[in-house]
Amino acid sequence: MPRESKRAKRERAVEMCRRMGELYPAVESALDYHDPFTLVICVLLSAQTTDAAVNKVTPELFRRWPTAEAMAQADPAEIAEVIRTIGFFRAKSLHCVEASQMIVSDYGGEVPQTMEELTRLPGVGRKTANIVLNKGFGIVDGIAVDTHVYRISRRMRFSNAPTPLQCEQDLLKLLPQELWGPVNEQWIHFGRDTCSAQRPKCEGCPLVDLCPSAFKADGNPKPPRKRRATKKAADK
Numbered sequence: 075m076p077r078e079s080k081r082a083k084r085e086r087a088v089e090m091c092r093r094m095g096e097l098y099p100a101v102e103s104a105l106d107y108h109d110p111f112t113l114v115i116c117v118l119l120s121a122q123t124t125d126a127a128v129n130k131v132t133p134e135l136f137r138r139w140p141t142a143e144a145m146a147q148a149d150p151a152e153i154a155e156v157i158r159t160i161g162f163f164r165a166k167s168l169h170c171v172e173a174s175q176m177i178v179s180d181y182g183g184e185v186p187q188t189m190e191e192l193t194r195l196p197g198v199g200r201k202t203a204n205i206v207l208n209k210g211f212g213i214v215d216g217i218a219v220d221t222h223v224y225r226i227s228r229r230m231r232f233s234n235a236p237t238p239l240q241c242e243q244d245l246l247k248l249l250p251q252e253l254w255g256p257v258n259e260q261w262i263h264f265g266r267d268t269c270s271a272q273r274p275k276c277e278g279c280p281l282v283d284l285c286p287s288a289f290k291a292d293g294n295p296k297p298p299r300k301r302r303a304t305k306k307a308a309d310k
């Protein structure tokens with residue numbers, strides 16, 4: 075494949091975002107949260123776990139510890155008992171308590187609203203902070219790169235970075251800032267619906283003409299072979 079100019083890659087990326095906007099005009103977070111604090115906790119719990127699994131444990135979690143003040147006083151072992159059906163529940167229960175303690179001690183009980191402050195909280199990295207800023211406060215300061223955004227970015231050759239963190243930096247350089255906001259949720263939906271890890275559905279994919287990995291990605295069936303015109307058909 076000939077080397078693609080930066081301009082052509084950017085045009086391809088912008089066109090992809092335009093199509094994602096048409097496909098997913100109003101995507102909402104699948105996590106059940108009520109305010110910035112419960113959003114922080116939900117996103118923190120959702121690492122390496124499905125949103126549905128998180129939504130099963132949070133009603134009881136937020137019934138018992140509804141605020142940062144309450145969760146800051148909790149025994150991590152009791153939280154672990156409530157969230158034990160999700161992955162890494164012991165580490166996450168500790169992070170819930172420690173993040174709550176910092177929100178109370180350093181930010182007066184209010185979830186902070188900057189990337190720098192949010193990423194100080196135990197268990198909160200750039201991905202979580204981006205989601206909290208975006209969904210909790212309407213602030214777009216980056217792109218949350220989860221497993222779907224990372225995979226799709228690589229398949230679309232927008233990034234070949236070895237980590238999601240570096241991938242985010244590639245996307246931020248590639249896309250104009252006004253397009254960053256919906257990328258996370260739209261691409262997650264697209265990754266689940268069409269460009270899945272194991273069996274991307276390239277046939278019928280709305281990006282097939284933009285995608286350098288079409289019919290090449292792992293687990294993808296080969297494109298249908300064009301039938302050669304048989305002598306009989308050609309003679310018709």
Ligand code: SF4
Pocket residue numbers: 229268269270274275276277279280281282285286287288289291
């Ligand atoms: S063409 Fe295939 S690999 Fe490319 S974005 Fe679509 S589903 Fe994914």
